[in-house]
Every structure is written in structure tokens, then in C-alpha cells.
Amino acid sequence: MYQQRANTLLVPENTTTIRALEPLVMMARAAGMNRFGLVLTTMLLCFGCAGKYSARINLNSAAWMQTSEEYRALSLGAYDVARRSLDEALEDPGWTALPSQVPANSAEASVLAELPAAIILDVDETVLGSLPYQAWLVKHDQPFTPVSWNAWVSESSAEPLPGALEFVQYARRKGVAVFYLSNRAYHGALDRNADGQITPGEEQVELKSYTIANLLRLGFLPQSNISNEDSVILRGETGKEGQVRPGWASSDKTARRESLSSGYRIVLVMGDDLNDFTAHPRHPDGGDSAVDLDRHKARWGRSWIMLPNPIYGSWERRLYGAGHELSTEEKINMKLDRLEAWQ
Numbered sequence: 001m002y003q004q005r006a007n008t009l010l011v012p013e014n015t016t017t018i019r020a021l022e023p024l025v026m027m028a029r030a031a032g033m034n035r036f037g038l039v040l041t042t043m044l045l046c047f048g049c050a051g052k053y054s055a056r057i058n059l060n061s062a063a064w065m066q067t068s069e070e071y072r073a074l075s076l077g078a079y080d081v082a083r084r085s086l087d088e089a090l091e092d093p094g095w096t097a098l099p100s101q102v103p104a105n106s107a108e109a110s111v112l113a114e115l116p117a118a119i120i121l122d123v124d125e126t127v128l129g130s131l132p133y134q135a136w137l138v139k140h141d142q143p144f145t146p147v148s149w150n151a152w153v154s155e156s157s158a159e160p161l162p163g164a165l166e167f168v169q170y171a172r173r174k175g176v177a178v179f180y181l182s183n184r185a186y187h188g189a190l191d192r193n194a195d196g197q198i199t200p201g202e203e204q205v206e207l208k209s210y211t212i213a214n215l216l217r218l219g220f221l222p223q224s225n226i227s228n229e230d231s232v233i234l235r236g237e238t239g240k241e242g243q244v245r246p247g248w249a250s251s252d253k254t255a256r257r258e259s260l261s262s263g264y265r266i267v268l269v270m271g272d273d274l275n276d277f278t279a280h281p282r283h284p285d286g287g288d289s290a291v292d293l294d295r296h297k298a299r300w301g302r303s304w305i306m307l308p309n310p311i312y313g314s315w316e317r318r319l320y321g322a323g324h325e326l327s328t329e330e331k332i333n334m335k336l337d338r339l340e341a342w343q
């Protein structure tokens, strides 16, 4: 099955396409192109002929995340670093992970020291793995859609990343509050036929309960003193009046992160995307500009802990520029343009 799928990545089912490429391949050979160049050119031509988005470009990343011991080791290592940082933070009342919380004077330092300690964890690819969904996209060559994503979320079947649950249990034993801050949608389309097949639908339903159920099933929740509803903060959450709180509809997590800063000393932030830690300045063309990583140098690996995610994330949006839909060919070409080759 795997072999079959892997083959279809390079060889479309329409063999006429391949036959049509044969003269080009022969010309490339005659021109002395090496095997790598030949394969790459053929792939580009095949994707060009297909002329549509293909999730197959994520095959390598998905396989690495779902099968490699290296990914597992990185996750275990990140959570071990987190545990040591947490110990250090609890010993240091001036320690905070939020730049906005850094005290400017001794009065502010006293206020900060009095706040209970809390940590902010992203959900997907930080505490829970969405790899079965990512694998489904790749295997069935499907584009990401909110409807299929919400169907996955509604199963509450995601499993924890290695080391995540043990770390959260450790933090809870230390009396540290844990907040799960995710760009999963609070409301969204969820539509299924009676046979379980997903169909496009516009019905907007409340989705937060599925994430809470998933976290409860695994033991990430409940926690004492904070309700499950308050422990999980999603995109587009409505307040008591039924209105989305200012800034909470955005995938930029700043407003939601800062909402915790008046009640807690945020000692640690963990995520798999820069957006989990800091906002990206907007570029005039509508895309995101780069973040000045050096400005936050002292935080990485201490109060800000990043996990890897080569499948998706805001890094891709920055690479492609403004977030318009691109074909696989365009994406491959943009990625190739950005590579700095040695010759």
C-alpha cells in the first residue's frame, strides 16, 4: 500500500502524461543532467501537468513525524527542558515568559512576584498530535479544509506527544496552572452523513467540548481551581454576552495570551509555531514579516520552548507571502526559489 502511494507521488495514474514526458527526459539526459536533476525536473513537470494542489508534498514530513524516533526524542527532550525551566522559574519570582510582564521597577516586581505561576501550552503538535489527520490528507491527497479538520477534532482521539502528559502532571503537582491556548476554532462547520462520511456543510456548531473531552480522556484535565472551559482558550471564543472578545477571532494569539497576564505570572510558553510565542509584524503585501529572533534570544530553550513541525505552520505563510491559495507547482517553485544552493 505504502509503495503504491509512494509511487503515485512521482508517477501520476495517467501514464499518457508520462509518455508525453519521455522526449523531455531523453533531452535532459542528452544534456548531461544528473539523476537528481532529472527526478526533480520530472516531478515538477508531473505536478505542473496535474495543475492542482497535492497534499503529497507533505509525505516526507508526515512520515518523519509519525514514524521517526528522532521526532519522539525531540519531544521528550523539549519536555525535559520544560521541567527544568519550571523548577528554575518557581525559585525566581522575577521570572516571566511574557515580555509584557517584565517588571520596569520594584513596585511592578512585587506585583509580579505575588501572582500565581502558570504555563501556556499550544495544543496541536505541542501536547496533542494531529498526525493521523495529517496522514489522512497525504494518503488521500486531500487539501486541508475546516470541515475535515473539525471532523477529526470531533473524534477527540488525538494522542499526547511524548513527555507532554508527564510534564503537565509535574506542573500540577507543583501547583502551577496550565492553560491550553489553541487556534482550533471555537465555532465551526461540522457535517457528517449517517454513514460517517464528511460532506461540506455550513452548520456552525460549538467545537470546544471536543477538545476538552480529548484533554480529559488523556488526563491533561481537569485541574483544581480552574474550570475546563477556562483552561482551554480557542480562536473565536465568545464571552458571557455572546460576543467574540476583542482580538480573540484572530489566529494571532497575542490578545488571548495577554488576557492571562493580569492574573498569572506566565513562567513558560510551549508551541510548535512562532505565533505561539510572539506576533509577526504584518508585511505591506499582506503576508507576515520575519520576527527578530535575536531580540528573544534569552528566552529560547528557557521560558519559550519550541517543538518541531515541518508539515504546516506560519513559517509556510511567510515563505509564500500573502496567504492566497497556491497550486502545488507554485508552492514547489516558491520553495525552490528560496533555497540557497551551493551551485
Ligand SMILES: [Mg+2]
Residues within 6 Å of the ligand: 122, 123, 124, 125, 126, 271, 272, 273
Ligand atoms: Mg500547534
